[in-house]
Amino acid sequence: MTRYFNLLASVAVSSALFIAGASVNAQAQEHAGHDMASATPDSADTALSAGEIKKVDRDTGKLTIKHGALTNLNMPGMTMAFKVQDPSMLDQVKAGDNIHFRVENLNGSLTVTESPRLQ
Known part of the structure; x- marks a missing residue:
């Protein structure tokens, strides 16, 4: 047994x-x-991206930006419209401005989360 x-x-x-x-x-x-290395924040995740304002649309709350690579989103450079997290960001820039900015995916919407800084 x-x-x-x-x-x-x-x-x-x-x-x-x-x-x-x-x-x-x-x-x-x-x-x-x-890429599990991107699962933890590092300097690439917190870095600002460079771009040029192509359009400021106050009615929709969006900035159209021709940008370089968005390393934190693994996105190549292109021109596209982004929502802004804070509507006051729209008053800080105008078409033609070269900026540094940060975009994040907030609830499925690519959004500028840091006030654009002029280059």
Whole structure:
């Protein structure tokens, strides 16, 4: 009887280890291809991006900016309109201004979160 109990305990432990290993492997595969270095803030995540104001739209609360790479969002340079977190930001710049700014994805909307600073 003791031998049977030892065999059963051994099978139970082996099964638990197999399941735990499979779970860790599944989690590793789920994150495969993700740049885990960007999961923690570093200087690239807090850096400001450079751009040029193309349009200030007070009616929609947006700035159209021709920008370089947005490293914190892994986005290449392009021209696009961004919401502003604080409407007073719209009064700080005009079309043609070269700026440093920060954009973040807030609730699915790319938003200028730091007041644009003139270059």
